[in-house]
Structure formats: C-alpha cells, structure tokens
Amino acid sequence: MDSIVVRRSGELRGTIPIAGAKNTCLKLMGAALLSEEPLTLTNVPRLSDVRTLTQLLESLGVEVAPLAEGQTLVLSAADLTSTTADYEIVRKLRASFNVLGPLIGRTGEAVVSLPGGCAIGARKVDFHIAGLEAMGATVELRDGYVHARGDLKGAEIEFPFASVGATENVMCAAVLARGTTVIRNAAREPDTKALADCLIAMGADIEGAGTSEIVVRGVDRLHGTTHRVITDRIELGTYMIAPAIAGGSVELLGGRRDLVGALCDKMEEAGIGIEETEAGLRVTHAGGPVRSVDVTTAPFPGFPTDLQAQMMALMVFAEGTSVLEETIFENRFMHAPELIRMGADIDVSGGTARVTGVDGLRGAPVMATDLRASFSLILAGLRAEGETRVARVYHLDRGYERVVQKLSGVGATIERVRDDG
Template sequence: MDRIVVKRSGPLSGQIPIAGAKNTCLKLMCASLLSDEPLTLTNVPRLSDVATLSELLESLGVQIGRLDEGRTLALSATDLTSHLAHYDIVRKLRASFNVLGPLIGRTGEAIVSLPGGCAIGARAVDFHLEGLKAMGAKVDLKDGYVYASGDLKGAEVEFPFPSVGATENVMCAAVRARGTTVIKNAAREPDTKALADCLIAMGADIEGAGTEQIVVRGVDRLHGATHRVITDRIELGTYMVAPGIAGGEVECLGGTRDLLAAFCDKMEAAGLEITQTDAGLKVRHPGGRLKAVDVTTAPFPGFPTDLQAQFMAMMCFAEGTSTLEETIFENRFMHAPELIRMGANIDVQGNTARVTGVDHLRAAPVMATDLRASVSLILAGMAAEGETIVNRVYHLDRGYEHLVRKLRGVGANVERLSE
C-alpha cells in the first residue's frame, strides 16, 4: 500500500494550478442521465472518484468517451440499459447516490444502494427521500436499497437543513417532473449552482440557484450540452493553507475569493496576506507565528467543513488557543488523534476541538482516516521535525489530482512511495 513521506519544508514559493471541482464534476456526470443526447464536460479532474462514478454510469448504459487525457468526458445516455445502481459500486462513493434523482426523473424508476464514502458520520439520506415523496414518488427501503418509482409532479419541498446532496437530487428529479417544484432552504454551494447552470444549458427551467429558494419548472426533455467544471474550492483552500504552515508565498491558479470568502476571512484573521491576482489567489506568510482563530463550520457561504481539518493543522502552530466547532458531520475530528501523535495540543469534546498552538511538531507515523484528514497530516508534516510517514493515502486519490507533484512544485519536501 502506498504511503507519503513528508519532511520539513519551506518557505514555499511558486504557483499551484487548481483542478476542476470534484463534487461539481460528479453531480454533472449524474445529470447526463437526464438526456438522451450527449453531455460533454471539460476541466474534469483526474481522480479515482471520477473513475468510480464512470464505472457506475457505464453499468447503467451510459457510454463515456475520454478525451484530452481524461480532462474531457463525453457522456451519452441515449439508451439506458438498467436503473439499478449496485451496492458494489455505490458503497465506494457517496456521490453515486445522486443518480437517484436523474434516474427517476427520466425513467420513473430507480433502484439505488444506500451510499458509502468517507467514514465521517451517518449522513442519512432522509432528506433526499422525503423530497422525492413530496413529488409523488413511491419510496421503499429493502435489503440496503432504495426502490423509488412514480410519475413525478411539481411540489413544495422544504429541507430542515440545507443539504447539498438532497438539494441536487431533488432538483434533478424536478427538472423532468410535471409542473413546478419549489425547493426551500436549499443548499447555496457553488457546486449546486454549477449543476443548475449545466441543467439550464441542457434546456432546464431553473431560477434561484445559489439562493435559499430554487424554483424548477419541469420540461419534457433535455438536450445535450458542453459545460466546463468550475474550480475546486476545497483543493484551493487546501493549498492556501500550505504557506500558512510551511511559510512563503503561493499563488493558486484559477482561485477566486468568492468561492471561499468566509475561509479567506479566517486566514487573514490568523495573519496571512491574501491577494486576488489576474491568475488566481496569492497567499503570503508574513513571518513569525500566526494567531489563533476560532472557527465554526457551516453551509455555504460559511466556513466549509471540508477545510476544517486543514485549518486545524495550521492552528497547531498558531500562538494562543483556537476553538473549532464542527456543525455539519459527526466523527469529523478523526485527524486530531494523529496530530496529537505528532505533538499537537488538542482537546476534543463532542463536536468541539480546542487547539493550543505549540512551537513545533515532531514527525511520526500517522494513519489517514478520510480524504481531508489525509491531506491535513501531510500539511502538518511540512513543518514537523523529522520524517512524517502518512499511511492509507488511497483516500487522497479520491480528491486531489497530482498532490505530491503540486506540492513539490512549490518547494515542499514530499514523496510518494509504493511498496
């Protein structure tokens, strides 16, 4: 099994190109099921998650052409051969569950395994299912599968919490439903708006994406389109943290502040300098120790839960004590014990972690527990004394394209080893 070896690095200097957004790309791929004409996606990140979802879509009858070394995908769902999303594939990738809305929207029937993915909490799919039921779907759970069927009709769907996945599943189903669907307390993430923009390019009638209320007027069919995947804001934020830990100055190509406004505010409060350039976002460490900053994760436009682990790694070196509150997922502090193994001073109580900065960390063998935890340990290792060995790094391949190459490109001492 591969592992990543990290030695003390810095100061960093240079540019890092930011890939297309993983979460956006996966949902756009699912949207291809809604039309019998091809959907072509550009700026596709080359990740194992994309490969996994491709495998699932091909099992449903979608033909996928890969161009430009995989950076462009042409997906044709002209003749669907199945409406069964099997457990063997869905268990590997939670986003696979988002074939549910497109399948029932187009064919009136779907059988989809309950999802898997990173072990960061239950993340129940109740909101997805209740939304479809409100639109007239008959939904049953049996043997770990969701059986959904029915002729969907427009309805009012209000979520108790602005779930990204549920918003996107219901929106995709509503595109082909009869009548108008109003989604209240909808997710406002850039990924959700990007999905709506793609659906509109395919002929959907959608208003309000990116706000708390989305109005979808059903249409008889969607046509093909070509759509570019937006910049990955989580990859962007991850590499912005790198100079915050190792020092120096890094320009993240393709980044814009609007993707991460709340995150940028906290980075600046810690003492980092962030500048919007013509090419992206530049992050500069002014020298000395950063300041401790409190963070509470929240749905967009709040502080992203997917950047909490990386920010915690940076706070391990800050002056003072920071409090990080996780409000989105339970079990999202699994990186904390590994950072403690490296000498971090972290106290976790329920959904809150108190991090008191230390002068330095010490290298140690650590275990990656999920995608974002994996990269937080690599970042921490860049300012630790000695050689940090990060095991179980297959998580990284799910969400970071050429991570080692990109970090080495700005001066980080990082190496991937295969047994």
C-alpha cells in the same frame, strides 16, 4: 499500498494550478442521465472517484469516452440498459446515490443502493426520499436499496437542513417533472449552482440556484451541451493553507475569493496575506507565528466542513488557543489523534476541539482516516521536524490529483513511496 513522505520544507514559492471541482464533476456526470444527447464536460479532475462513478454510469448503459487530453469527458445516455445502482459500486462512493434523482426523473423508476455510513458520520438520506415523495414518487426501502417509482409532478419542498445532496437530487428529478417545484432552505453551495447552470444549458428552467429558494419548472426534454467544471474550492482552500503553515508566497491558479470567502476571512484574521491576482489568488506568510482564530463549520457560505481538518493543522502552530466547532458531521476530528502523535496540543470533546499552539511538531508515522484528514497531516508535515509518513493515502487519491507534483513544484520536500509488503 502507498504512503506520502513529507519532510520539513522551508518557505514555499511559485504557482499551483487548481483542478476542476470533484463534487461538482460527480453531480454533473449524473446529470448526463437526464438526456438522450451527449453531455461533454471539460476541466474534469483525474481522480479515483471520477473513475468509480464512470463505472456506475457504464453499468446503467451510459457510454463514457476515455478522459481525453485537456481533461474532457463525453457521456452519452441515449440507451439506458438498467435503472439499478448496485451496492458494490455505491458503497465505494457516496455521491453515487445522486443518480437517484436523474434516474427517476428520466425513466420514472430507480433502484439505488443505500450508501451506508462512512468514517465521518452517517449522512442520512431521509431528505432525498422525502423530497421525491412530495413530488409523487412511491418509495420503498427493501434489502438495503431505495426502490422509487412514479410520474413526478411539481411540489413545494422545504428541507429542515440545507442538504447539498438532497437539494441536488430533487432538483435533477424536478427538471423533467410536470409543473413547478419550489425547494426552500436549499443548499447554496457553488457546486449546487454549477449543477443548475449545467442543467439550464441543457434546456432546464431553473431560477434561484445559489440562494435558499430554488424554483424548477419542468420541461419535456433536455438536450446535450458542453460544460466546464468549476474550480475545486476545497482543493483551493487546502493549498492556500500550505504557505500559511510553511511560510512563503504561493499563487493558486484559477482561485476565486467568492469560492472560499469564509476561509479567506479566517486566514486574514490569523495574519495571513491573501491577494486577488489576474490568474487566481496569492497567499503570503512572511514569517512569524500566526494568530489563533475560532472556527465553526456551517453550510455555504459558512466555513466548509471539508476544510476543518486543514485549518486545524494551521492552528496547531498558532499563538494562543483556538476553538474549532464541527456542526455538520459527527466523528470528523479523527485526524486529531494523529496530529497529537506529532506533538500537537488538542483536546476534543464531542463536536468541539480546543487547539493550543505549540512551538513545533515532530515527524511521525501517521494514518489517514478520511480524504481531508489525510491532507491535514501532509500540511502539518511541511513544518514538522524530521520525517512525516502518511499511510493509507488511497483516501487522498479520491479528491486530490498530482499532490506530490503540485507541492514539490513550489518547494516542498515530499514523495510518494511504495510500502513494503
């Protein structure tokens, strides 16, 4: 098992290329199930989650070409051999559950393992099931699997909460259904709009993606297409925080403010400079303490829950006290005790964390508890005295590619080491 070792690095300067969006890519890969013709994806990130979903799609009969130079992936679902998504794969990757909509939309049936809980909360699938039932599917839960069957027809669906996964599952199921489906209180995330854009390029009739109401008019079939995966807004936001903590000036290639507007607003409020460039976004922190700011996570375009841990790492060094409120997932302050081990002053009560800035942190052995938490510890280590050793970085490999190369390329002192034993 590997660890990441970070030492106090000084100012960061240079450029960091931002990869294709993990969450978008996984949903686009599932969309390949909707057509007999190949779907070609470009700008695919090289991540363990992509490999896991590849394994699942291959178990369903999808032919997946190896990731080629230029990060291109070709998926052909001409001859599906199964409509069962097995627990042994789904348990490794919650996004696997989103093959449910494409499978029942294409074949009229699907058997998909319930993904279960995870380190940051239960993340129930009730909305997914209710949406499919509204479209005429018969859904049963047996032995830990969702058994769905039916000839889908258009329906009006309103989610109690703007669930990204449920919006995307229902949208994929609706593109081949009879009639028109209206999804209200739909998720507005860039990932959801990017999925809709790809489906439209494949021949789907979708309006309103990126707003709270999506209208899907069913078509007879979808064809293949070539589609580029959008910039990963969570990776973008993560690396934006690095120079804010360590100081310096870094240009994030491929970055767009519209993807991380809420983060930009909070960072500027804290005194960090953000500039749009021809190639992306430049983040500059000329020195001195940052100002404390309060953050409440919310569905897009609000502050992303997936950037809350990284923002906490920044607030550890801020003047004054900041309040971070987590409204999306329970148990998403598991990184706080690890930051406290390094000398942070954090008080967690339920879904709220009060962070009082300190003069500095001390490096320590810490443990990654989930994907985003692992990077918050690396960020804190950029400014901590001594050595910070982050264990369990297999979490990191699920969502970030070439971390050591990207950070060392702008001056960070960081390496990946093999743990003894």
